């Protein structure tokens with residue numbers, strides 16, 4: 306789909322109608338900044354005398370973790386660090402009005418971005434201190450990802466965009482949670498705590514985006530159903546889809562990153578299907594009424610999709626030998 310998508314005028318009406326509701330959701334789903342956790346709460350304090358002992362301890366614990374584990378954590382960090390891309394995309398969505406500072410939609414997106422910004426910040430500092438990572442290569446990949454941009458096939462459509470963010474926040478919640486679990490299993494409770502904190506944020510954010518879509522289903526069911534179908538047909542593209550390393554081509558690294566995520570069971574094809582099923586349930590797709598003919602067909606397509614993907618995924622195989630990334634040299 307090109308970025309020029311003609312949207313029905315109902316989009317703007319619905320977005321305007323929901324402004325008061327979004328204000329409430331912003332207060333409900335985002336934390337007050339002064340009490341919120343900050344990366345400094347979870348990292349050694351360089352102004353303290355015990356800083357070097359703490360870093361030594363952090364580096365010793367980091368030795369226990371596997372190659373694939375580091376690849377997943379680095380890839381997760383880079384995609385968190387590409388936050389400027391996601392903020393600029395959401396600010397451009399129809400009905401958001403970023404020029405109006407007081408508009409509830411733009412206020413939500415600023416607040417969401419401000420919370421998200423801590424994720425890349427925390428993981429970046431941890432990876433730097435761990436001593437396991439070639440930071441220059443990681444930073445090159447981050448710069449490339451922001452420079453390349455992503456096309457997640459939503460254009461400026463709020464309906465498609467909120468399907469995407471609902472899905473994406475659930476996926477990141479799951480992957481940060483799994484990374485936390487792996488860290489805990491290897492005795493690294495410190496890293497486990499960091500990833501659990503991030504996962505909890507992602508869960509709150511998913512809650513908000515799922516509510517936005519639920520409200521839109523109440524107001525404009527057929528159009529919302531068609532948007533959901535369209536996003537499912539195209540598949541949800543992870544921002545990591547466009548990852549590359551120095552000297553490489555755009556997107557070349559994604560399959561290798563994804564293989565590491567499958568091998569460590571941090572994020573698998575089954576998780577993709579599980580998330581789809583949970584959204585189908587959350588939005589009561591099965592029992593939705595008052596749909597026009599094409600939306601009825603879209604609903605049938607969505608309901609049949611998890612089983613179809615399940616059959617395809619059973620035939621897929623993940624390579625056993627990891628690719629040698631430039632991100633890790635020691």
Ligand SMILES: [Fe+2]
Pocket residue numbers: 385421424477507
């Ligand atoms: Fe995040």
Ligand SMILES: [Fe+2]
Pocket residue numbers: 421473474477507510
């Ligand atoms: Fe997120």
